[in-house]
Amino acid sequence: MTGQTAKIASRCECGSMATRQVNQFILHEELWWDSEFSCDACGTYMCEHAGPGRAPDDVREALLAAHGPVRLQLAGPIPSLVPALKVVREVSAAPLPQARELVGELCRDGLVGTLSEMEFLKARLQLRGVHADVDRQIPRRD
Ligand SMILES: [Zn+2]
Numbered sequence: 001m002t003g004q005t006a007k008i009a010s011r012c013e014c015g016s017m018a019t020r021q022v023n024q025f026i027l028h029e030e031l032w033w034d035s036e037f038s039c040d041a042c043g044t045y046m047c048e049h050a051g052p053g054r055a056p057d058d059v060r061e062a063l064l065a066a067h068g069p070v071r072l073q074l075a076g077p078i079p080s081l082v083p084a085l086k087v088v089r090e091v092s093a094a095p096l097p098q099a100r101e102l103v104g105e106l107c108r109d110g111l112v113g114t115l116s117e118m119e120f121l122k123a124r125l126q127l128r129g130v131h132a133d134v135d136r137q138i139p140r141r142d
Pocket of ligand 1: 012013014041
């Protein structure tokens with residue numbers, strides 16, 4: 001199973017620094033994310049979220065910072081952009097003009113995102129006969 005985890009420092013109600021552990025993964029052919037909060041100082045433990053859908057920006061940023069982005073690129077020219085457009089619209093719920101831009105990026109330099117997002121998109125494209133490759137990039141060290 002494709003999945004990634006990251007930890008985000010977060011302040012607990014008790015005043016101590018606690019940890020949010022966030023995960024993004026593919027489950028039942030959907031892209032899921034979840035978030036658990038735990039504080040060692042007072043023992044608070046909560047499942048904050050678990051479900052399918054696009055992860056919020058702070059979760060994505062933590063995953064990207066921990067693991068680096070990956071790039072998804074079409075394996076070769078495709079006779080029609082329609083299947084790719086359909087997939088991108090299903091996956092991102094983007095309006096058509098934005099979906100066209102995303103497909104344009106897929107054809108040119110590639111789309112960049114978290115590993116789970118790009119593996120998910122790749123699998124969905126594959127179902128419609130569009131082949132794409134995921135390229136792991138070296139995380140930037142700023
Ligand atoms: Zn606490």
